[in-house]
Amino acid sequence: xxxxxxxxxxxxxxxxIEAITTTLKxxxxxxxxxxFIGKQSKKILSDARETLAKHFNNHNGYIIFTSCATESNNxxxxxxxxxxxxxxxxYNIISTKIEHPSIYNSLKHYFxxxxxxxxxxxxxxxGNIDVEHYKSIIDEKTLFISISHVNNEIGTKNDIFILSxxxxxxxxxxxxxxxxxxxxxxxxxxxxDSDIDVISISGHKFHAPKGVGALIAKKHVKLQPLxxxxxxxxxxxxxxxxxxxxxxLQTALIxxxxxxxxxxxxxxxxxxxxxxxxEKLSDVIINTPKDINKASPYIINLAISxxxxxxxxxMLNEDGFAVxxxxxxxxxxxxxxxxxxxxxxxxxxxxSIRISLSRFNTMQxxxxxxxxxxxxxxxxxxxxxxx
Amino acid sequence: xxxxLLVRYGEIALKGLNRSYFEDVLKxxxxxxxxxxxxxxxxxxxxxxxxxxxxxxxxxxxxNIKNIFGIAYxxxxxxxxxxxxxxxxxxxxMYQEGKTFKVETRRGDKKFPLKSPQISAQVGxxxxxxTQNAKVDVQNPDVIIEVEVRxxxxxxxxxxxxxxxLPTSTGGKAVLLLxxxxxSPVAGYMMASRGVELICVYFHSSPYTPPEAKQKVVDxxxxxxxxxxxxxxxxxxxxxIQEYIIEKCDIKYLTILMRRYMMIIAQKIADSKNAQALIxxxxxxQVASQTMQSIYATNEVCKMPVFRPLIGLDKINxxxxxxxxxxxxxxxxxxxxxxxIFTPKHPQTKPKMKNLYIEEEKIGNEMEEYIAxxxxxxxIYKL
Numbered sequence: 001x002x003x004x005x006x007x008x009x010x011x012x013x014x015x016x017i018e019a020i021t022t023t024l025k026x027x028x029x030x031x032x033x034x035x036f037i038g039k040q041s042k043k044i045l046s047d048a049r050e051t052l053a054k055h056f057n058n059h060n061g062y063i064i065f066t067s068c069a070t071e072s073n074n075x076x077x078x079x080x081x082x083x084x085x086x087x088x089x090x091y092n093i094i095s096t097k098i099e100h101p102s103i104y105n106s107l108k109h110y111f112x113x114x115x116x117x118x119x120x121x122x123x124x125x126x127g128n129i130d131v132e133h134y135k136s137i138i139d140e141k142t143l144f145i146s147i148s149h150v151n152n153e154i155g156t157k158n159d160i161f162i163l164s165x166x167x168x169x170x171x172x173x174x175x176x177x178x179x180x181x182x183x184x185x186x187x188x189x190x191x192x193d194s195d196i197d198v199i200s201i202s203g204h205k206f207h208a209p210k211g212v213g214a215l216i217a218k219k220h221v222k223l224q225p226l227x228x229x230x231x232x233x234x235x236x237x238x239x240x241x242x243x244x245x246x247x248x249l250q251t252a253l254i255x256x257x258x259x260x261x262x263x264x265x266x267x268x269x270x271x272x273x274x275x276x277x278x279e280k281l282s283d284v285i286i287n288t289p290k291d292i293n294k295a296s297p298y299i300i301n302l303a304i305s306x307x308x309x310x311x312x313x314x315m316l317n318e319d320g321f322a323v324x325x326x327x328x329x330x331x332x333x334x335x336x337x338x339x340x341x342x343x344x345x346x347x348x349x350x351x352s353i354r355i356s357l358s359r360f361n362t363m364q365x366x367x368x369x370x371x372x373x374x375x376x377x378x379x380x381x382x383x384x385x386x387x
Numbered sequence: 388x389x390x391x392l393l394v395r396y397g398e399i400a401l402k403g404l405n406r407s408y409f410e411d412v413l414k415x416x417x418x419x420x421x422x423x424x425x426x427x428x429x430x431x432x433x434x435x436x437x438x439x440x441x442x443x444x445x446x447x448x449x450x451n452i453k454n455i456f457g458i459a460y461x462x463x464x465x466x467x468x469x470x471x472x473x474x475x476x477x478x479x480x481m482y483q484e485g486k487t488f489k490v491e492t493r494r495g496d497k498k499f500p501l502k503s504p505q506i507s508a509q510v511g512x513x514x515x516x517x518t519q520n521a522k523v524d525v526q527n528p529d530v531i532i533e534v535e536v537r538x539x540x541x542x543x544x545x546x547x548x549x550x551x552x553l554p555t556s557t558g559g560k561a562v563l564l565l566x567x568x569x570x571s572p573v574a575g576y577m578m579a580s581r582g583v584e585l586i587c588v589y590f591h592s593s594p595y596t597p598p599e600a601k602q603k604v605v606d607x608x609x610x611x612x613x614x615x616x617x618x619x620x621x622x623x624x625x626x627x628i629q630e631y632i633i634e635k636c637d638i639k640y641l642t643i644l645m646r647r648y649m650m651i652i653a654q655k656i657a658d659s660k661n662a663q664a665l666i667x668x669x670x671x672x673q674v675a676s677q678t679m680q681s682i683y684a685t686n687e688v689c690k691m692p693v694f695r696p697l698i699g700l701d702k703i704n705x706x707x708x709x710x711x712x713x714x715x716x717x718x719x720x721x722x723x724x725x726x727x728i729f730t731p732k733h734p735q736t737k738p739k740m741k742n743l744y745i746e747e748e749k750i751g752n753e754m755e756e757y758i759a760x761x762x763x764x765x766x767i768y769k770l
Contacts, residue, residue: 314594383633383729 002365005322006205007152007182007299007356012248013207019251020209023244031241032232041243048250052214055253056199057190061218064233065246069181070102072200072215073146075226075237076177077103077110080144083222084175085116092117094137094145094167097341098127100152103179104337107146121147125343126289127156134163138170145174149189149199150182153338153354155288155299157183164195175221181205185256186263186298197221203245207358208252212245259359266297266357269366273300273355276370281377285348287339303344303352304373307380312353315376321369324354388477391466392445393541394436394452397459397551410436413457413554419616420451433495433537437466449547454614456580457554462533464543469499469536474506475513477542478532482514487524488532490514495537506534550580555615558582561664561694562657563611564649565589565620567603567722570668570697572611572714573705577696578666579615586660587611587618588653590625595729600722605768610714612770620768621656625649627757629729636746638731642676643738644746645729646685648758654691655762663691670697670705675734684738 003011012020023044029037031045049063056063066072085091093111095103097120107118119137122130129147138145145167150157164176180189180199185206189199198217204210217223229238259266270292277284283305289295304312309325316323325336339349355369394417399409414429414436421427421438427448428439438448449461465481467473482488490507501509510532515521535541563575565587575585589604601622612618625645632644653665669677676685686693697705709715735742 310597311595314597318594379630383630 001320001322002361002369003322004355004357004361004365004369005324006358006361007155007354008324009204009210010207010358011360012204012209013252013255015255016208016248016251020244020248023247027243027247031243032230041241044243044247045241048246051250051253052216055257056184056216057192058216058218059192061191062216062221062223062234062236064215064217064223064237065241065249066213066215066237067211067242068204068213069100069179069200069202071226072202072213073100073102073179074106075215075223076146076198076200076217076221077106078226079222079224080175081110082224084143088115090115090117090141091143092119092137092139092141094119094121094134094142094147096121096123096129096147098123098151098154098338099146099148100179100181103146103148123156123342126287126294127151127154127342128289128294129158129163131163131166135166135170138167138174140171142167142171142174144177146177146179148179148182149187150180150296150299151338152182152299153336154301154342155182155296155354155356157187157289157294157296160196161194164197168195182296182299185253186260186296188260191216191218203249203252206252206256208249209245212242212249214249263297265359265363266361267292269357269361269363270295270297270300272363272366273370274302277302277304277373280370280374287342287344287348287352298357300355300357301339301352302355303348304377305348305351307351307377309351309353311380312351312373312376315379316353316369316372319372319376321372323369324356325352388465388467388473388480389439390445391464391541392438392440392448393462393464393466393535393543394438394458395460395462395546396434396436396457398553399457400434409457409554409557412557413455416455416457416554416556416616417452420455421448424448432539435535435537435541453547453549455554455616456550456552456582456614457557458549459551460546460548462541462543462546464541467540467542469496469538469540471501471506471509474534474536474540474542475510477540478510478534479514479517481532481542481544482518482521483530484518485520486529487522487527488514488530489523489525489528490532490534492534492536495535499536506536510534550614552580553582555579555582555617556584558584559664560584560586560660560662561666562586562588562653562660562662563666564653564668565604565607566668567600567607567718567720568668569702569709569715569718570670570673570705572607572668572718573708573712574666574668574694574696575611576614576708576712576714578694579611583615583664583666585611585615585618585666586656586662587620588656589620589622590649590652591622592626592629592729593624595626596723599720603717603720603722605770606717607714608768609770610712610717614712618770620770622766622768623652623656623761624764625761628754628761631754631757632750633729635749635751639733639735640738640743640746641729641731642734643681643684643743644750646676646681647688647747648754650685650688650693652758652761654689655758656765657691665689665691665693667693667695668697669695670700670702673702675736678736680737680739681735684740684743687740 029041031041052063122133160178177198184201202213285303287301335349424443426441430437465477490510492503492506494503558581608620
């Protein structure tokens with residue numbers, strides 16, 4: 001199976017697996033224990049924290065290890081709700097309708113209050129933010145903004161450095177959060193020299209295992225725990241630290257640094273796939289922005305008219321390729337909320353597939369994937385008008 | 388005095404000389420269902436089947452066998468000798484203090500010295516004498532104490548109504564064309580209730596149809612198996628045949644042509660398994676492929692009988708049965724099946740045979756190969 005579903009999750013690298021295994025074998029002690037090997041675990045933990053602080057350029061702030069980005073996202077929303085909001089005062093919160101469900105659904109949960117208005121920034125069909133509209137909806141009552149760095153379905157890359165700066169220029173008290181799950185380990189993200197206050201990351205999107213993530217926040221951000229109990233993570237996240245997986249996260253992040261500097265392989269593969277689709281097939285709509293400055297090279301979302309994304313997925317699967325549809329469900333009634341909310345026609349949304357790359361993919365793999373897509377498109381289009 | 392579950396049958400009791408055969412099959416079907424319980428013994432006893440148990444909970448036994456065709460009622464009974472003293476004591480044990488009651492007796496053993504009304508009267512009197520507040524109410528009693536006097540005697544108050552019908556396999560073997568819809572499982576159930584052993588055949592159009600659509604049919608076959616043990620499911624890959632018809636023929640005839648090939652394949656499977664009929668969920672006029680003309684066209688390729696138990700049934704009644712047997716909730720899961728993925732906008736509702744033959748002439752010899760391929764690549768599920 002050739003794996004092109006890296007936006008869903010990635011294969012842990014050998015080095016990550018080795019780091020985890022070594023830690024599990026040698027450093028199994030609880031980081032809160034007073035004995036020698038406990039202290040060793042504590043040291044490993046603080047080293048990992050240091051690596052993250054350095055990588056994300058957040059030297060004086062918080063690095064809270066969590067189980068995943070969903071937990072991190074929930075934690076920041078919970079903190080905003082508990083630490084920043086006064087009863088009977090009116091607030092607004094800004095986000096987009098094309099966020100990951102861990103933001104989109106959670107916002108509705110945490111801020112279901114008549115005094116709180118959730119304002120959604122307009123986006124175009126490619127997921128690009130309408131900056132003028134964004135500016136127009138920020139005001140003195142805006143408390144919190146959450147905009148993802150890279151959209152997980154379309155692959156659109158927002159300039160969160162500019163967006164956070166625009167926000168702070170209008171209202172300096174705003175807390176600017178970004179879900180950087182699809183960009184951490186792939187792009188340089190720096191907190192100390194930007195107006196971004198807090199980000200969420202997840203290890204398994206950049207070759208660490210599932211089950212470890214982090215909430216990374218500047219010092220001034222007031223945080224409130226989701227879990228109570230012991231005093232781990234500065235009293236902000238109770239529970240024995242998952243030292244082994246945190247080591248895995250650290251290793252993955254260190255490994256990623258060379259690819260952040262040199263993402264040309266991914267850019268070339270993306271370029272190849274998009275160009276070949278355009279060249280060899282008619283009526284292919286590239287949903288991902290074609291401008292590489294506005295897109296992650298790791299996510300390509302495209303709609304092939306006369307086909308159904310979920311059927312294409314199964315045909316590619318039979319040919320040995322793992323891709324995904326934006327609509328993960330096989331039900332005929334459901335389509336991707338994100339694609340529809342981005343303003344895409346339902347038929348286009350239904351015919352979309354997502355090819356997502358990692359540093360493990362090769363150009364040769366892309367070539368045979370493209371061949372398989374072309375072959376299956378022709379097969380589907382033959383019966384397409386009845387299907 | 389021992390507890391026993393008493394299995395009573397409906398239609399089997401009306402059988403003549405071959406009744407014993409039906410009883411043996413039923414007993415065997417029950418035994419198969421209960422083989423995991425080592426403490427259970429099953430006896431045939433004068434138009435009844437007794438299930439003896441020592442450890443297993445009787446409710447669990449009932450749950451396991453209540454859907455077996457051929458069983459009309461299961462009663463939780465005491466089994467005692469055909470002796471008035473023991474019958475009376477069993478009835479007293481069965482009676483719950485404070486409830487109004489009446490006693491009804493069936494005397495299978497005509498040599499028993501008392502007649503049925505006399506037995507009822509004496510048992511009733513015994514209960515009245517030995518309890519504080521017992522009261523007889525023959526019109527509307529809280530509880531009916533039933534006494535059956537045969538070689539031995541049974542006393543019971545509680546009976547579970549079951550599905551009756553005829554024991555599975557006494558009615559022969561047939562191939563059910565099972566889709567994921569509401570109708571075909573109901574058709575299978577109805578024929579199974581007449582003792583028919585089912586071989587289900589499902590045509591899948593993978594990769595056009597999702598794996599969930601196949602799982603849905605496996606689940607439906609599982610429900611049918613709970614009524615008629617021994618169901619086997621054949622999942623036939625049909626995609627190549629569909630694509631070929633689309634390529635060669637006028638799309639208006641797609642559905643009807645497809646159904647003709649489904650019948651041909653189903654018959655080949657039936658022949659190979661010594662089944663003697665096909666079963667479909669067709670109901671006259673329900674959809675384009677179920678008009679009389681369409682059914683004629685489909686039926687024309689069939690050499691064996693095609694049973695269509697829903698043919699005159701209103702959809703509401705079909706849904707009622709589907710809900711009762713537990714297939715409805717599975718059937719309405721929204722996964723497409725092979726019949727719904729390729730649908731012409733204007734299907735032929737009244738196909739003329741002449742035109743159909745013209746379309747079929749466009750089909751080349753490859754079709755034989757595709758049919759052979761489909762049968763060769765069948766996936767078999769034993770449920």
